[in-house]
Amino acid sequence: MRALLLASTALSIAITATPALAQDAAEDTGGIEDIVVTAQRKEESLQDAAIAIDAVTGDRLVESGITTANDLNKIIPALTINNGGGSNSSLYMRGIGNRTTSSYADPAIAISYDGVFMGRSAAAFGAAFFDLERVEVLKGPQGILYGRNATGGAINILPAKPEIGERTGQFVLGYGNFNAVDVQGAVNLPIGNNSAFRLAANRISRDGFNRDGTSDADSYGARAQFLTEPTDALSIRIAADYTHVGGLGAGSTYEGNYQPGPAGYTFIPSGLDNNEGMYTAAANAYRRTLLGAPGFGFFTNLQDRPYQDYAYYGINAELNYDSSIGTFTLIPAWRKTKGSSKWAVPSFNSGFIDETDTQFSLEARLASNNGTGLDYVVGGYYFDEKIEADNTYNQEFVLPLQEYVQTTRSYALFGQLTYNISEDFRLVGGARYTNDKKDMDGIINNFITFCGGLPPANITPPASFAAGCAAPSALPRYPTLDTPAETISWLVANGWIAPGTTLQANPQVIPLLNGRGTILKTHNPVVASGTSDRITYKLGVEFDVAEDSLLYASFETGYRAGGFQLAEGDPTYNPEFIDAFTLGSKNRFMDGKVQLNVEAFYWKYRDQQVTYFSLDTSGVLINSTRNIGKATNKGFDIDLIVAPTRGTTLNAKVQYLDAKYKDLHFFTAAPRDNIGCPFTLTGQFAGGAPVKDFNCSGNTALYSPKWAFNLGAEQSIPVGAFELVGAVNTAWRGEQNGGFEYLQTQVIPSYWSTNLSLALRSVDDGWSLTGYVQNIENNRHRASPIAAPTGQAVTIFTAPRQYGLRLQASF
Numbered sequence: 001m002r003a004l005l006l007a008s009t010a011l012s013i014a015i016t017a018t019p020a021l022a023q024d025a026a027e028d029t030g031g032i033e034d035i036v037v038t039a040q041r042k043e044e045s046l047q048d049a050a051i052a053i054d055a056v057t058g059d060r061l062v063e064s065g066i067t068t069a070n071d072l073n074k075i076i077p078a079l080t081i082n083n084g085g086g087s088n089s090s091l092y093m094r095g096i097g098n099r100t101t102s103s104y105a106d107p108a109i110a111i112s113y114d115g116v117f118m119g120r121s122a123a124a125f126g127a128a129f130f131d132l133e134r135v136e137v138l139k140g141p142q143g144i145l146y147g148r149n150a151t152g153g154a155i156n157i158l159p160a161k162p163e164i165g166e167r168t169g170q171f172v173l174g175y176g177n178f179n180a181v182d183v184q185g186a187v188n189l190p191i192g193n194n195s196a197f198r199l200a201a202n203r204i205s206r207d208g209f210n211r212d213g214t215s216d217a218d219s220y221g222a223r224a225q226f227l228t229e230p231t232d233a234l235s236i237r238i239a240a241d242y243t244h245v246g247g248l249g250a251g252s253t254y255e256g257n258y259q260p261g262p263a264g265y266t267f268i269p270s271g272l273d274n275n276e277g278m279y280t281a282a283a284n285a286y287r288r289t290l291l292g293a294p295g296f297g298f299f300t301n302l303q304d305r306p307y308q309d310y311a312y313y314g315i316n317a318e319l320n321y322d323s324s325i326g327t328f329t330l331i332p333a334w335r336k337t338k339g340s341s342k343w344a345v346p347s348f349n350s351g352f353i354d355e356t357d358t359q360f361s362l363e364a365r366l367a368s369n370n371g372t373g374l375d376y377v378v379g380g381y382y383f384d385e386k387i388e389a390d391n392t393y394n395q396e397f398v399l400p401l402q403e404y405v406q407t408t409r410s411y412a413l414f415g416q417l418t419y420n421i422s423e424d425f426r427l428v429g430g431a432r433y434t435n436d437k438k439d440m441d442g443i444i445n446n447f448i449t450f451c452g453g454l455p456p457a458n459i460t461p462p463a464s465f466a467a468g469c470a471a472p473s474a475l476p477r478y479p480t481l482d483t484p485a486e487t488i489s490w491l492v493a494n495g496w497i498a499p500g501t502t503l504q505a506n507p508q509v510i511p512l513l514n515g516r517g518t519i520l521k522t523h524n525p526v527v528a529s530g531t532s533d534r535i536t537y538k539l540g541v542e543f544d545v546a547e548d549s550l551l552y553a554s555f556e557t558g559y560r561a562g563g564f565q566l567a568e569g570d571p572t573y574n575p576e577f578i579d580a581f582t583l584g585s586k587n588r589f590m591d592g593k594v595q596l597n598v599e600a601f602y603w604k605y606r607d608q609q610v611t612y613f614s615l616d617t618s619g620v621l622i623n624s625t626r627n628i629g630k631a632t633n634k635g636f637d638i639d640l641i642v643a644p645t646r647g648t649t650l651n652a653k654v655q656y657l658d659a660k661y662k663d664l665h666f667f668t669a670a671p672r673d674n675i676g677c678p679f680t681l682t683g684q685f686a687g688g689a690p691v692k693d694f695n696c697s698g699n700t701a702l703y704s705p706k707w708a709f710n711l712g713a714e715q716s717i718p719v720g721a722f723e724l725v726g727a728v729n730t731a732w733r734g735e736q737n738g739g740f741e742y743l744q745t746q747v748i749p750s751y752w753s754t755n756l757s758l759a760l761r762s763v764d765d766g767w768s769l770t771g772y773v774q775n776i777e778n779n780r781h782r783a784s785p786i787a788a789p790t791g792q793a794v795t796i797f798t799a800p801r802q803y804g805l806r807l808q809a810s811f
Helices: 019-029 058-063 069-074 121-126 281-287 484-493
Strands: 053-057 079-085 088-093 096-098 109-113 116-118 132-139 153-159 168-176 180-191 195-206 217-228 234-245 253-261 264-269 307-323 326-343 350-367 374-394 398-420 425-451 508-511 517-546 549-560 576-589 594-606 609-615 621-627 630-645 648-663 665-669 679-684 690-695 707-719 722-733 751-762 767-774 782-787 792-797 802-810
Touching: 053 058, 058 132, 069 079, 069 132, 069 153, 079 782, 088 109, 116 326, 116 350, 121 307, 180 217, 180 802, 253 281
Parallel strands: 109 153, 609 665
Antiparallel strands: 053 132, 079 088, 088 096, 109 116, 132 153, 168 180, 168 802, 180 195, 195 217, 217 234, 234 307, 253 264, 253 792, 307 326, 326 350, 350 374, 374 398, 398 425, 425 517, 508 517, 517 549, 549 576, 576 594, 594 630, 609 621, 630 648, 648 707, 665 690, 679 690, 707 722, 722 751, 751 767, 767 802, 782 792
């Protein structure tokens, strides 16, 4: 337990350890802990791993109050994670990532849970995030050793494993403001002489941070594992887990509205507090003052209360066999996500997602274990995923309906060789061939209401708005209407059009019964199949300058597969690519009391997949992915830990990042004006709509503060049979941009966030009582700012000040 008190603090974690490893490390180094990682598919000290990696143990996650994967960005300066509503999360690593409300786009950051690559980031973050051994965060492209390729990095979430011969247990009980409850527990039981069983569970609940109750927490989960070692050379572990995520989910607030004009746009603030939410009386009153294009009618109150109801579960196994030529590992896994949600985050009247994701994967690899001469890791990987979704994005006067099934089948062959030229000098080379095949069978129906005439005659607002113009989008849900006859039958039955109305095939123009407007309905199926493949590779050199000093350099390539989407006139997007140079050094000085790690990086990014709100050829608001632009991301990390005595630890972690788009253009249908970049008219879409080319080249990449640093100090004081441990941790992030429109409401100003904790711990009995305060400044800065093409600026804000007590015990 004492070793844990001497760890580097929670907000600047580069070196952490499990309790057993920490005790040995503290005795040898005077307080700086070490950790054994498996990021390169072999066990090695973090200080010996010649890669850009941060790591944190499960014990430190609990002490830091991190209960979900979404909170990892608080402790890793290079990482940004935001919940965008529903089951969607956006991840960025040093300016590289993806932000989408659709599940058919592959993640730019590869996330693995218990050694299993997760095809959807939401599935990874919904997995059982408790009773963890550690979390590893790899920065930069992962094109060799990880499930599927990733251009930005990888996050490995690793649960604590069963321990043979041990009968132990532990629990955590926490309570804080906003009625926050955090309960975790685990028990490890021996079974005979060569087997063990481990069971863990948790429950998290919290009131919402917003006045309407949104941005709350409500989840529970369980994990069971069985481990057996029938011989000294063979181990078999089987695991199953289940997590349910409920509550209202993430909530946003109206910051204001962008009004178009002859010279561009004018921003008019809403006057609402950042904790108002969108479902209060004040928020709905503001909403009723806003106009919805292209219908030019006023918005109405939000119809549906938000909710999320998702189940994440799976079963996986890991077989390891030690032979004379190395360790053979086999990892079969099956996972499923099923659920639905409603939300209004991007100023929709309601977004509705009903989705089921199922994946099967199999990985087999052989890793040498001699540590001399030629070391190797070789293997193969297979991934099979099916996504079934039925989604509605109710934009009041525009209503897209999506139904689709997407399948992905991917296989890869990989290998990495390390040639030990001498005891101190090594050359590394690796390559991976990946083949990705995707199939899409889907359809998107768009209902667009025009109040005042036939489209597109009223693209400019009429002199007076037609009172009583009602749209089918006033109803919460629609069937998929594939033919004109089906559309007529349904609209007549619901009283929207007169019997006997005739429609053309596609698009369909529908006069409303009240004579005050029309509905334009389009019908666009996407049935497509395609394959992309790529060879990615790595070249590296490692040199042990001294016993505790490592110098390394590498060049690595990355690739992310293209795919299909339900976006009218733009059904496909291509792969993206990255080349990354890394130079780093890891060092310990003064008998292990000082640790200094430095890394410099230079990334070249091309054909980037960017997902953003746009208008399609029919004037429908769509969230489409396109290959736009090139970027150069460069900078350095400095990680310093000083442990002058066994009771004192000081640390600092600094990142400098210069990430800019060299070539970034957004092509969208007029009349979209709320993009903060100059534009030119460049012709027409196939449907005749004018095209605006917004040139945003030279702007900073998303979530890329130039400077970011974490500082921490921890001091333990013996008090009889107890220890009193105080810690202060502060993080500073420079100004950054949170949206591709580059508007003033998408700028995230620089901010501080400071945490304090004071713990009373028993040296011998394995318990501690901690009081904590997080975000002392009570700064709710922008986390996910969104600018809808209809003009609204809405934002999801970070958490306010939180405080509470936490009791931990082990037995």
